[in-house]
Amino acid sequence: MAGAYDDRDGWIWMDGTLVPWREAQVHVLTHALHYASSVFEGERCYGxxxxKGVEHSRRLRRSAELLDMEIPWTVEEIEAAKYEMLKANGWTDAYVRAVAWRGAGDDMGVSARRNPVRLAVAGWEWGNYYGDAKMKGAQLDISKWCRPDPRTIPCEAKAAGLYMICTMSKHAAEAKGCSDALMMDYRGYVAEATGANVFFVKDGAVHTPLPDCFLNGLTRQTVIGLLREKGIAVHERHISPTEMAGFEQCWLTGTAAEVTPVARIGDFRFEVGALAQxxxxxxxxxxxA
Structure with missing residues (x-):
């Protein structure tokens, strides 16, 4: 599948019904378009x-609750919708995007309790998020934007509005020939990339930022589990940017990124080493499996 995302053949599940791709639309006065009242999940279907589909569906509902929304579908119903969409499109390997948002309704202002919460599930066939970086290592810029204080945002929610600075950071990185950007947190510690968590290696041990002001990714949790099964020490802690000079290897994790080695972050360089591979x-x- 190729072409603009609003002009493709296929089916999207919306509010309980499969809708032809080009007809899956919302009104311009949809609350989420004006006030960012939207949460989403990115998932991958393999074979x-x-x-971790159920975990993603649970997090989607939890993210909505953190934004004071209640999704009117259960985890089981959301799971069924995903597979219905995949079957309709004939996919066994695909990226899956579930999104819930406040729609258009009786309210059009900051408060929108009377507006319906809607749900859609789409998908597309998607290869490596960072192209050939799994072999060569991704090139990252360092963003001027920081992950905010958790007292200012619902940092445990995968909410659309929290990605505004991620989009700006990634655009700036791409303008420099990089594929992504590393963000610090509001205290100046290393946080995450624009859509992926980050890991470093030094002297056989792994170090990764403590997710106390950004999303603790499901892929991040999975990779930590894999490392510990291999008997590799994992230190979840605050990491100063200056420490990157002493790290030997680095990789990113995320549903889209999967596990992607990093060759450079700003002026810091890393080996695409044995553990990353x-x-x-x-x-x-x-x-x-």
């Missing part, structure tokens, strides 16, 4: 099975 293989084997 007909969505990896092993984690690429281990994660691939797990999701396709």
């Amino acid at each position: 007909g099975r969505i990896f 092993e984690m690429v293989r281990s994660y691939e084997a797990l999701v396709r």
Whole structure:
């Protein structure tokens, strides 16, 4: 499948019904368009099975609750919708996007309690998020934007509005020839990339930022589990940017990114080393098991 995302053949599940792709539309006065009242999930289906699909559906509902929304579909119903969409499109390997939002209704202002909460599930066939970076290592810029204080945002929610600075950071990175950007947090510690968590290696141990002001990704949690099964020490902690000079390897994790080695972050360089390559293989084997 190729072409603009609003002009494709296929089916999208919306509010309980499969809708032809080009007809899956919302009104211009949809509350989410004006006030960012939207949450979403990114998932991958491998060989007909969505990896950690139930966990993603649970997080979608939890994210909505954190934004004071209640999704009127259960986890089981959301799971059924995903597979209905995949079957209708004839996909066994695909990226899956579930999104819930406040629609158009009786309210059009900051408050919108009378507006319906809607749900859609779409998908598309998607290869490596960072192109050939799994072999060569991704090139990252360092963003001028920081992950905010958790007292200012619902940092445990996968909410659309929280990605505004991610889009700006990634655009700035791409303008410099990079594929992504690393963001610090509001205290100046290393946080995450625009859509992926980050890991570093030093002296055989792994170090990763403590997710106390950004999303604790499901892929992040999976990779930590894989590392510990291999007997590799994992330190979840606050990491100063200056420490990157002493790290030997680095990789990103996320549903889209999967496990992607990093060759450079700003002026800091890393080897696409044995452990990074092993984690690429281990994660691939797990999701396709």
